[in-house]
Amino acid sequence: MRRLTWGNALRWCLVLALLAGGGAAMARWGGWLAEPAQAATGPVTDDAGDELATTTFDGPMVRKRAAVAIHPAKGADRGQIARELRAAAQRAKLGTLTDATFAVFSPEMLEYLVPEQTLVLDEGVSVPDAEAFMRDNQPASVAFYLVQPVLVHDLTFAVVPAAGVLPADVATVIDREGVLSDSLNRYRTTVQRSGLTVRYFGAIISDGQVEAVRQALGRAAHVPADRVAVAANLPGPGVDLSHGIPDLTTKASGHHG
Numbered sequence: 001m002r003r004l005t006w007g008n009a010l011r012w013c014l015v016l017a018l019l020a021g022g023g024a025a026m027a028r029w030g031g032w033l034a035e036p037a038q039a040a041t042g043p044v045t046d047d048a049g050d051e052l053a054t055t056t057f058d059g060p061m062v063r064k065r066a067a068v069a070i071h072p073a074k075g076a077d078r079g080q081i082a083r084e085l086r087a088a089a090q091r092a093k094l095g096t097l098t099d100a101t102f103a104v105f106s107p108e109m110l111e112y113l114v115p116e117q118t119l120v121l122d123e124g125v126s127v128p129d130a131e132a133f134m135r136d137n138q139p140a141s142v143a144f145y146l147v148q149p150v151l152v153h154d155l156t157f158a159v160v161p162a163a164g165v166l167p168a169d170v171a172t173v174i175d176r177e178g179v180l181s182d183s184l185n186r187y188r189t190t191v192q193r194s195g196l197t198v199r200y201f202g203a204i205i206s207d208g209q210v211e212a213v214r215q216a217l218g219r220a221a222h223v224p225a226d227r228v229a230v231a232a233n234l235p236g237p238g239v240d241l242s243h244g245i246p247d248l249t250t251k252a253s254g255h256h257g
Contacts, residue, residue: 055230058241060232063123064248066130067104068097069115069146076141077118079222085119088137094129095122099183103203104150113146120152120154123234127225149248151239153204157213158229160195163223170220174198178218183209196221199233 055113087099097119121130130147168191218225
């Protein structure tokens with residue numbers, strides 16, 4: 001598990017505050033961003049296959065959520081399914097439903113069903129609550145669904161480019177290289193005046209994948225990879241993986257339309 005000293009944690013918080021605050025923050029804090037976690041010094045490639053990736057980027061960066069695996073009826077509009085369920089979640093005061101890939105689910109479940117659509121409920125929504133929600137709001141165009149507790153990574157990469165390098169140019173380079181697409185599959189890039197952030201929400205990614213992203217961002221921003229911060233998107237303890245994968249206890253349960 002990544003544990004930061006108070007000084008390092010403060011500096012990492014400053015990276016995100018710097019990007020949120022724009023150019024004024026950059027002028028105020030200058031280059032005081034030393035000693036982040038060390039990045040790998042060489043190329044990093046690893047793949048957990050169908051198993052949960054090994055990561056030390058856990059704690060607040062890893063969250064337990066309820067996820068819905070959806071098998072639409074033939075010819076169904078997946079966009080319409082998502083819109084119906086999101087509207088129903090708002091009415092039920094369950095927050096938002098976040099798109100994810102099927103990789104969030106357990107290998108055992110994926111042997112049974114590889115969903116065409118995956119939606120993850122907000123933090124704090126239990127599997128029984130998710131079951132009740134789907135039972136009451138299953139769209140007619142959903143032929144079958146499963147609900148399962150999953151672990152997800154919810155984190156942000158942040159980088160302040162070297163002097164003279166525009167954040168928009170960094171975004172262009174990383175899109176062209178494709179390293180982030182290979183490592184993260186889906187992500188959201190935000191270009192700001194002072195730098196660039198990459199938000200990732202999805203299946204647990206390995207340390208090798210994290211470092212590959214840091215190397216790609218550092219290369220595009222003309223800074224060392226260890227100047228690319230990685231931070232949790234939510235407060236709280238999250239899930240500690242230092243002693244292995246916790247027992248998520250609840251088994252997946254499915255329902256036909």
